[in-house]
Amino acid sequence: MSEHAPAPLGGKLVTPVTLCLGAISLAAGLVMIVRFIFGLGAVTNLSDGYPFGIWIVYDVVIGSAFACGGYTMALLVYIFNKGEYHPLVRPALLASVFGYSLAAVSVMMDMGRYWNAWHIFWPAYAQVNSVLFEVATCISLYIMVMWIEFSPAFLDKLAFGFLKKIVPNVKKIVAKLMFLFIALGVLLPSMHQSSLGSMLIILGNQIHPLWRSGLLLPLEYLMTAVLLGFAVVVFEATLVSLGFRRPMETPLLAKLAKFIWGLLLAYLALRIGGLVMRGALPHAFQVTLESFWFWVEMICFIVPAVMLASTANRNNAGKLFGAAVLLMLGGFMLRINGFLVGYETGDGWHYFPSLPELILSVGLISFEILAYIVLVKLLPVLPAMKPAVSR
Amino acid sequence: MDRRHFFKASLAGSAALAAATTARPVQAREAHVLSPDALGLLYDSTLCIGCKACVAACKQSNDMPPEFQANTEQPYWDMPLDISGKTLTVIKVYRHGTMDKKDEEQNGYAFIKKSCMHCVDPSCVSACPVSAMQKDAKTGVVSYSKDACIGCRYCVAACPFGVPRFTYDQTFPQISKCQLCQHRWKDGKYSACAEVCPTGATLFGKVADLKKEAARRRSLKPGTQTAFPRGQLGGPEQSYPGVVGKYVDHLYGETEFGGTQMVMLSGVPFDKLGYPDLPPRSDAITSETLQHTLYGGLVMPLVFLGALAYAAKRNTKQYDEEEKGGHHE
Numbered sequence: 173m174s175e176h177a178p179a180p181l182g183g184k185l186v187t188p189v190t191l192c193l194g195a196i197s198l199a200a201g202l203v204m205i206v207r208f209i210f211g212l213g214a215v216t217n218l219s220d221g222y223p224f225g226i227w228i229v230y231d232v233v234i235g236s237a238f239a240c241g242g243y244t245m246a247l248l249v250y251i252f253n254k255g256e257y258h259p260l261v262r263p264a265l266l267a268s269v270f271g272y273s274l275a276a277v278s279v280m281m282d283m284g285r286y287w288n289a290w291h292i293f294w295p296a297y298a299q300v301n302s303v304l305f306e307v308a309t310c311i312s313l314y315i316m317v318m319w320i321e322f323s324p325a326f327l328d329k330l331a332f333g334f335l336k337k338i339v340p341n342v343k344k345i346v347a348k349l350m351f352l353f354i355a356l357g358v359l360l361p362s363m364h365q366s367s368l369g370s371m372l373i374i375l376g377n378q379i380h381p382l383w384r385s386g387l388l389l390p391l392e393y394l395m396t397a398v399l400l401g402f403a404v405v406v407f408e409a410t411l412v413s414l415g416f417r418r419p420m421e422t423p424l425l426a427k428l429a430k431f432i433w434g435l436l437l438a439y440l441a442l443r444i445g446g447l448v449m450r451g452a453l454p455h456a457f458q459v460t461l462e463s464f465w466f467w468v469e470m471i472c473f474i475v476p477a478v479m480l481a482s483t484a485n486r487n488n489a490g491k492l493f494g495a496a497v498l499l500m501l502g503g504f505m506l507r508i509n510g511f512l513v514g515y516e517t518g519d520g521w522h523y524f525p526s527l528p529e530l531i532l533s534v535g536l537i538s539f540e541i542l543a544y545i546v547l548v549k550l551l552p553v554l555p556a557m558k559p560a561v562s563r
Numbered sequence: 564m565d566r567r568h569f570f571k572a573s574l575a576g577s578a579a580l581a582a583a584t585t586a587r588p589v590q591a592r593e594a595h596v597l598s599p600d601a602l603g604l605l606y607d608s609t610l611c612i613g614c615k616a617c618v619a620a621c622k623q624s625n626d627m628p629p630e631f632q633a634n635t636e637q638p639y640w641d642m643p644l645d646i647s648g649k650t651l652t653v654i655k656v657y658r659h660g661t662m663d664k665k666d667e668e669q670n671g672y673a674f675i676k677k678s679c680m681h682c683v684d685p686s687c688v689s690a691c692p693v694s695a696m697q698k699d700a701k702t703g704v705v706s707y708s709k710d711a712c713i714g715c716r717y718c719v720a721a722c723p724f725g726v727p728r729f730t731y732d733q734t735f736p737q738i739s740k741c742q743l744c745q746h747r748w749k750d751g752k753y754s755a756c757a758e759v760c761p762t763g764a765t766l767f768g769k770v771a772d773l774k775k776e777a778a779r780r781r782s783l784k785p786g787t788q789t790a791f792p793r794g795q796l797g798g799p800e801q802s803y804p805g806v807v808g809k810y811v812d813h814l815y816g817e818t819e820f821g822g823t824q825m826v827m828l829s830g831v832p833f834d835k836l837g838y839p840d841l842p843p844r845s846d847a848i849t850s851e852t853l854q855h856t857l858y859g860g861l862v863m864p865l866v867f868l869g870a871l872a873y874a875a876k877r878n879t880k881q882y883d884e885e886e887k888g889g890h891h892e
Binding site: 208209210211212213214216218219220221223224249250251252253282283284285286288289291292296297298299300301302303304305306308350351352354355356358359362363366370371373374375376377378386387390515517518 | 647648686689690691692693694695709710711712713714715716717719720721723725728729731732733734735736737837839841842846847849850851853854855857858864867868871872874875876877878879880
């Protein structure tokens, strides 16, 4: 892989793609305005039977897991000292910081009494027994940590006016303490990604037996978050190579795929073992909506486990990409199933996201991609390429 | 670190977490117990005549708006079908077959009250991240403070009875739930639903006394006559002679989820009346025990952070030196 330091890509910012993404982001902005004037009921299909919709389950529970690329790459490079993956760290971190920051935006949209949000961090209100308290504080801290981790990429751009004197000092301090922020950047996601699973424990019997994993929930969610982090790195690296016409990073990704495979086998052992141990497996063989979605979820994990077993497949950019997409779908389904499909509070409740709910979620994703494109062009994120190499 | 070490380290990490989460922790959070002064309601389905005076009185006392059904031609009457952001209690009907006999499971019908159970170990209190849900240490009333609430609705999701409701239709929404009319106590009054109940089907009092009253009714021979108190147990004498019902052998709320402060008697099994079959241990215990095990005193996170910081320091230092002495690898 290239030993070149990260460099801005340059190029035009206004393209048909960025314009399109901008338009969808604007539509999401309209939904936000309507939500704040007329309330949640005016734009969502939420009910007391389904108090959490896609703004929580997709944007936060799934979105933050999709944003685990920065976490897993930091774990690999800085904790397990696998230096050869260093070029993948900064792009993964950029995607992560946006994924998490936009999850926070979505939470503010979903929070009914958003003006009280600060209560979570205020000792007189904070309720430390609550799993959601842990999730909320931990995610907020992690967002700050990620912006600091990413700051070497943009601090130089801020050195104008009176900041000119301050920025070099800030850079020095950040560089000196970076090891601590890296450590926090691994600790915090380990905490809240597992806690997102723990959130289901108190929902008790309202969760279908196939997803009522009890004390295994935090482990299942943590392991799949790490899996998703790796899968997303493969996904992003492939799309960046194609989209910006850069050479594929397949040799590096193929090595990464071997880790994914090992972890995937461990996860499947835990998931299936858990089902067998608590006697929930028979539910998988009944003809129900839940069992259908259970198998969709399981197939999305089992097929990549088979695919990635072969060295030839791991070295094939297309198959590797396919396996990564399936894994992302698997993690998506595990979370949708746990929080929505397998959640039953009694007869008569139904939920499918409304059009405005979908527009906001899609709009936030569009904004994330838009910001990623703009920032890799402006800031040193991707490894510099020799002109001769680029097509 | 080579790959084998990576796997070893990740396996060790997973095993540590697995051990911490799956092994029953040494110190499980103890179940909360009923306060001797706990207040609550006894609902006797066999006494209920379905007049819904309680629903009307509840609305009035709690200043809640009426609820109209979409299919009603002239929306003159409050017609809630379930508790909601606008309704804190309702009386529901169980119907089966020909509906000939009251309080019979087969070809019968029965009434059932729905409102907050005031759990001894409530999930909503454990779930709330900002202490907006509180359980009074003395009276055991589970109360809600909209001034603290952030509107996350984790309480709505967590409650096994589906009790806390949310006003989704409002620009500035809030949670709605029965608080046992504790705002009326300062005027010497008690729960409006019990106060207006003409048959004593909903009875207010100390939970310990209510349980004794329930035990008395269950010990009597069905079909015989007895005196049924009305309003407040231990309050002004308002009892009347009535016929003892044929109860199923179950005081709902005695053991469910560690007990509740609204307890119920019925002639029809409770699962038929929409009340779930719940274990004697509240899920709040499992959830809190896990959180305390992992995060108690922040010991585990700090130890983990120390190990991570050590590794990160060592590995980033290597980069710095390598970069100074030329490019690495």
